Amino acid sequence: MRKYLILGILLLGSMFSYANVSIRSMETELVAVGISHESIKEAENILNIALKKHRIMLIELEQKELEVNKLLIEDPEKNWFQINRLLDEIGQINANIKKNQLKAQIDVRKFISKDDFLKAIELHQMNLGVIK
Template identity: 70%
Template sequence: MRRYIILGLMLLGSMFSYANMSISNMEKELSTIGISDENIENAKTILSTALKKHKIMLIELDQKELEINKLLIDDPEKNWFKINKLFDEIGQINANMKKNQLKTQIDVRKYISKEDYLKAKDLYMANRGAGKTTTIDVQINKN
C-alpha cells in the first residue's frame, strides 16, 4: 500500500512540476501558435494554485504518516482504531489529490487546448534540439 502511495505521489508531483515548468518555458511557443498572453497567464495561475494545494496535501500526508509511526512505536494493538482512522484519512487525501489534478487539467484546457499544447511542445522541442519523448510526455498526452 505504501509503495503505491509513494509511486502515485512521485508521479503526480512530477506531472505538476513538469506542466508548470513547461508552460513557463514554452510561453514563446504558445504565443507563436496563437494563444493569447492572457490565456497563458491564466493557465500559469491555475497551475501555480494547483501546485500550492498539492504541496499542502503532501505535508498533510507526511504529518499523518508521522502520526501513524508514532502510534506504531507506542502500542500498535492499543492504537489500532486510531491507526485505521489515519489510514482512511490518508486515502481521502490521496483521492483529493487525484481530483485536484483532474480539475486542474480541465481548467487549464479552457485556456490551452490539448492540440495547441502539443503543437507548442513540438515547436519547443524542435527549437531546443530535443526529439526524445519522455515517460511524463506519454502520461500527459494520454489524457
C-alpha cells in the first residue's frame, strides 16, 4: 500500500514538473498558435505556485506517514486512535493534492486553452522531428 502511495505521489510531482517544462520548452509554438507572451508567463506562474504547494503537501504527507510508522512500531493497539487520526489527515492531504492539481489545470486553461495547447504540442513534435 505504501509503495503505491509513494508511486502516486511521485507521479503527481512529475506531472507538475512536466507541465512546467512543457510550457517553457514550447513557448515559440504557443506563440505561433496565437497565445500571447503574457498568457504564457501567467500560466508558468500558476504552475510554479502549484508546484510549490504540491511540494509542501508532500513534505506534510511524509511527516504524517513517519508518525504512523513510529506509532505502529511502538504499540499499535495502544496508539490506535492516534493512528486512525493520522490516517484521516493523510487522506485529507491526498485530497488536497488532487484539488491543487485540478485547480492549477483550471487556472492555466484561463490563459491557454486545451485546443491551443494540443496544437502547440503537435507543432513542437513536428519541430523535434517526432511527427513527420
